[in-house]
Amino acid sequence: MAKGTVIQKIIDAHYVSGTKTPGSPVAIRIDQTLTQDATGTMAYLELEAMHIDRVRTELSVSYVDHNMMQNGPENRNDHIYLRTVAASKGVVFSPPGNGICHQLHLERFGVPGKTLIGSDSHTPTGGGIGMLAIGAGGLDVALAMAGQPFHIPYPKVIGVKLTGALRPWCAAKDVILKLLSILTTRGNVGAMVEYFGPGVATLPVPQRATITNMGAELGVTASVFPSDGATLDFLRRQNRAEAFRELAADPDAEYDRVIEIALDEIVPLAACPSSPDQVRSVAELSGIKVDQVLIGSCTNGGYRDIAMAATVLKGRHVAPGLTLGIAPGSRPVLEMLCRNGMLADLVAAGARILETGCGPCIGQGQSPANDTVTCRTFNRNFAGRTGTKGDQSYLVSPETAVATALTGEFTDPRQLGFPCPEIAEPAEFWSDDTHFEQPRPGAEIIRKPTIGEPPANAPLPERLDGTVVIKVGDKITTDHIMPAGVHLKLRSNIPAYSKVVFECFNRPGEPTFAERAAAVRDSGRCGVIIGRESYGQGSSREHAAICPMYLGIKVVAALAIERIHRANLVNFGILPLIFADPADYDRIEAADELVFDAVREQLAPGKPVKATLKKADGSTREITFTHALSDEDVKVILAGGRLNV
Numbered sequence: 001m002a003k004g005t006v007i008q009k010i011i012d013a014h015y016v017s018g019t020k021t022p023g024s025p026v027a028i029r030i031d032q033t034l035t036q037d038a039t040g041t042m043a044y045l046e047l048e049a050m051h052i053d054r055v056r057t058e059l060s061v062s063y064v065d066h067n068m069m070q071n072g073p074e075n076r077n078d079h080i081y082l083r084t085v086a087a088s089k090g091v092v093f094s095p096p097g098n099g100i101c102h103q104l105h106l107e108r109f110g111v112p113g114k115t116l117i118g119s120d121s122h123t124p125t126g127g128g129i130g131m132l133a134i135g136a137g138g139l140d141v142a143l144a145m146a147g148q149p150f151h152i153p154y155p156k157v158i159g160v161k162l163t164g165a166l167r168p169w170c171a172a173k174d175v176i177l178k179l180l181s182i183l184t185t186r187g188n189v190g191a192m193v194e195y196f197g198p199g200v201a202t203l204p205v206p207q208r209a210t211i212t213n214m215g216a217e218l219g220v221t222a223s224v225f226p227s228d229g230a231t232l233d234f235l236r237r238q239n240r241a242e243a244f245r246e247l248a249a250d251p252d253a254e255y256d257r258v259i260e261i262a263l264d265e266i267v268p269l270a271a272c273p274s275s276p277d278q279v280r281s282v283a284e285l286s287g288i289k290v291d292q293v294l295i296g297s298c299t300n301g302g303y304r305d306i307a308m309a310a311t312v313l314k315g316r317h318v319a320p321g322l323t324l325g326i327a328p329g330s331r332p333v334l335e336m337l338c339r340n341g342m343l344a345d346l347v348a349a350g351a352r353i354l355e356t357g358c359g360p361c362i363g364q365g366q367s368p369a370n371d372t373v374t375c376r377t378f379n380r381n382f383a384g385r386t387g388t389k390g391d392q393s394y395l396v397s398p399e400t401a402v403a404t405a406l407t408g409e410f411t412d413p414r415q416l417g418f419p420c421p422e423i424a425e426p427a428e429f430w431s432d433d434t435h436f437e438q439p440r441p442g443a444e445i446i447r448k449p450t451i452g453e454p455p456a457n458a459p460l461p462e463r464l465d466g467t468v469v470i471k472v473g474d475k476i477t478t479d480h481i482m483p484a485g486v487h488l489k490l491r492s493n494i495p496a497y498s499k500v501v502f503e504c505f506n507r508p509g510e511p512t513f514a515e516r517a518a519a520v521r522d523s524g525r526c527g528v529i530i531g532r533e534s535y536g537q538g539s540s541r542e543h544a545a546i547c548p549m550y551l552g553i554k555v556v557a558a559l560a561i562e563r564i565h566r567a568n569l570v571n572f573g574i575l576p577l578i579f580a581d582p583a584d585y586d587r588i589e590a591a592d593e594l595v596f597d598a599v600r601e602q603l604a605p606g607k608p609v610k611a612t613l614k615k616a617d618g619s620t621r622e623i624t625f626t627h628a629l630s631d632e633d634v635k636v637i638l639a640g641g642r643l644n645v
């Protein structure tokens with residue numbers, strides 16, 4: 001077991017209860033929370049359902065950054081609800097236009113050594129400033145706002161030792177892509193990553209944050225850098241030096257596993273379609289024609305990222321026929337670029353300036369054309385996430401993105417033939433905090449007609465007569481389960497949003513998943529989803545549990561289920577089960593029946609759960625499942641979800 005690490009020290013300082021051995025649940029105190037609009041409306045509806053008058057955290061911030069298209073009234077209705085509920089409950093509100101939650105939180109509120117949970121899977125971005133920052137479902141964030149501790153499996157700590165320094169044109173993004181090629185996106189549940197070694201000091205905080213941000217793609221619970229001179233430097237530039245606190249691992253710290261990355265050996269890399277771990281060198285891709293380049297997102301929307309693009313493009317022009325979109329990650333970044341003339345350089349070079357926010361990263365506009373390549377500085381390239389079926393989406397650094405925008409084909413920036421510009425972080429970061437709205441206790445909460453209620457669920461019955469509604473393969477992401485993009489505006493309307501569950505697997509002329517599941521539910525049976533490895537990868541969206549619950553799903557059985565999704569299933573009363581014998585996955589087909597007798601009695605920590613599989617030909621077989629449910633999880637599932645508890 002790891003000893004003397006920064007992660008352990010932060011957990012120790014926030015420890016509430018539990019056993020400190022890897023895998024055992026521990027409860028920790030949460031200092032700060034963040035929410036974003038697409039998951040936030042449900043989180044605050046849930047907080048209201050708990051009858052909490054005022055949040056009990058040191059700081060809670062509600063950001064609006066995801067849903068900004070405002071096609072129809074839904075998004076703005078959400079914004080107004082979020083603004084007024086924040087004011088009334090003691091939450092700071094960040095309106096649309098301010099920027100992406102993770103970047104703003106790092107810049108304006110992050111404090112080394114504090115704990116943060118956020119209803120967004122990229123909350124671990126805060127690890128760049130030495131926070132223990134964790135993504136969670138909205139209900140868990142609501143509970144933390146209500147003053148409840150947060151439960152995590154006590155982590156295994158993977159130590160990543162950084163040596164040397166990055167060479168020109170090579171970037172922090174390439175470092176995390178390198179790590180993704182080693183650890184991949186699966187099999188890392190329950191672990192956290194801690195960076196150490198002499199290379200750490202060479203990386204400024206924004207670059208550390210690119211690395212911790214995309215730690216989400218590894219499936220680890222959090223990624224943490226120590227807090228050192230670079231952290232103090234960042235906080236000084238943010239005019240927040242008083243928030244600094246040094247944090248270092250003990251000299252004899254031990255990690256459960258150590259991976260060494262020599263920064264000077266890092267080369268420009270790209271994640272190829274359609275997974276962040278499909279990593280190849282940009283040099284190998286050279287010559288592939290690219291139709292679209294997008295720079296921004298919570299991974300690479302910082303000052304240095306956009307300034308790099310502006311400096312390279314100054315006096316040059318994007319390749320004919322290629323579209324370059326730039327979305328600065330925050331209002332301060334956009335304002336600084338306006339004031340120092342870089343925005344003009346970008347516009348003159350032919351860039352299209354997009355609103356500060358998530359935008360195309362979550363399929364809100366800029367979908368690529370059919371059979372074309374899109375090259376993005378984002379963190380996820382799951383199939384269809386761009387809004388185009390069959391998309392070919394590559395993830396790269398800002399350096400590679402801008403080189404590619406200049407030539408129209410994948411280009412290793414080292415081949416551009418001119419030196420890499422030195423981009424300094426601004427001496428003093430422009431920040432006008434008057435754009436954050438402070439709480440106004442007693443404010444009226446405004447609910448327009450599209451603001452629904454958190455859906456109710458009944459307690460778990462004595463017996464589950466299940467029907468398999470769908471059987472899917474490996475690495476099913478929450479984007480497969482609950483598509484965002486054009487449907488994102490339905491986040492506050494569960495009946496409407498539920499219609500698109502597993503939309504990508506629907507076939508023309510056949511009943512949709514939603515129709516099949518509803519038919520099973522309305523016949524008095526319950527729905528079962530069968531998944532394989534790494535089911536529920538990706539986002540924290542609890543809608544990937546709420547909407548299936550609404551459609552009558554009671555069981556998700558897979559070979560492995562990712563952490564946040566599993567917690568969301570429990571929170572909404574869906575049983576997350578693991579096949580004891582992986583071969584049973586092959587024995588089950590869609591439309592088979594799975595009957596769980598005396599399921600309430602069967603459910604106990606550490607005990608297997610048995611079910612009878614009934615095939616269409618009348619044959620039957622006993623199937624055994626395991627689960628890692630704690631006492632608390634069992635209580636929640638029996639009650640039909642955490643809101644009932």
Ligand code: MIC
Pocket residue numbers: 038039066119120121122135362380484538539540541
């Ligand atoms: C994402 O990047 O997938 C999102 C959109 O930010 C999600 C949250 C959501 O679905 O609202 C996430 O990462 O948790």
Ligand code: SF4
Pocket residue numbers: 066100120122297298299357358361362378379
């Ligand atoms: Fe927004 Fe994309 Fe970051 Fe998610 S990954 S928070 S959609 S910018």
